[in-house]
Amino acid sequence: MAIAVLGATGGQGSAVVQALVEAGHPVRAVVRDPAAAKARALVAAGVEVVPGDMTDAGSLAAAFRGATAAYALTTPFQAGLDAEVAQGEAIIEAAARVSLPHLVMGSVASADRHTGIPHFETKARVEEVLARAELPATVVAPTYFYDNALGALREVAAGEIAMALPPDTPLQQVSRLDLGRVVAAVVADPGRWIGRRVEIAGDDPTPARMARVVADAAGGPVTFRRIPMEQLRQTSPDMAAMYTYLTESGYHVDLAALRADFPDIPWLSFADWAHQQAWPVPGR
Secondary structure (H helix, E strand, O other): OOEEEEOOOOHHHHHHHHHHHHOOOOEEEEEOOOOOHHHHHHHHOOOEEEEOOOOOHHHHHHHHOOOOEEEEOOOOOOOOHHHHHHHHHHHHHHHHHOOOOOEEEEOOOOHHHOOOOHHHHHHHHHHHHHHHHOOOEEEEEEOEEHHHHHHHHHHHHOOEEEEOOOOOOOOOEEOHHHHHHHHHHHHHOHHHHOOOEEEEOOEOOOHHHHHHHHHHHHOOOOEEEEOOHHHHHHHOHHHHHHHHHHHHOOOOOOHHHHHHHOOOOOOOOHHHHHOOOOOOOOOO
């Protein structure tokens, strides 16, 4: 039976689909618009595509029915923080309606640490709803994504990487594809992973090292620029709270234990990942 994947055309969801397909699992991609170009591309690749609205438990239940497991995630970045919690409630209700054998819920590392970061706290609330529902479930909680660097290609082209972190502060991160590989391993062994929470990281480069690595991968000079925290607070209090936490505390993933739990995952380093990307040549 298929593994259902919500948000299958998004960054995390598409990586999960890729990893599941590579592992030989049949996949049911749950998307808002099956006629969209990315959804049609999944169909062309042999993936089953069905409609589903992340705020509508009825449509999600229909998408989950008959599935062996489902991967689901929530987001506050489209409709807001309260909407993220509502998404989580709809997902959990849908899983309960059809007695889904295994729900793998995406969260974020440190969401259980009372960080005060708004979009961490909403994921913590979703995790609390999930715990109360007493469903057969696993929480997978990635750290910062390497892939976030791809959102700043103009800056790289101009010769810089900018973050609101000190240059020498390690930042635990992971590739989206390794997140997908963890999900594939979890759904393949539900007896081991149901009832557990898994925080995920692949490497912990500092911003200064990230700049050096990207410079080497891109073939031109790249320097690190620290964004003043006050400037970030004016534009995004949520992101300012996150970077304050990452500066003062940071994620706490036990990398050695994680590798022992998932010995078959290659765990891309930031450098390995960066050299696989198509960067603009700085200064051109």
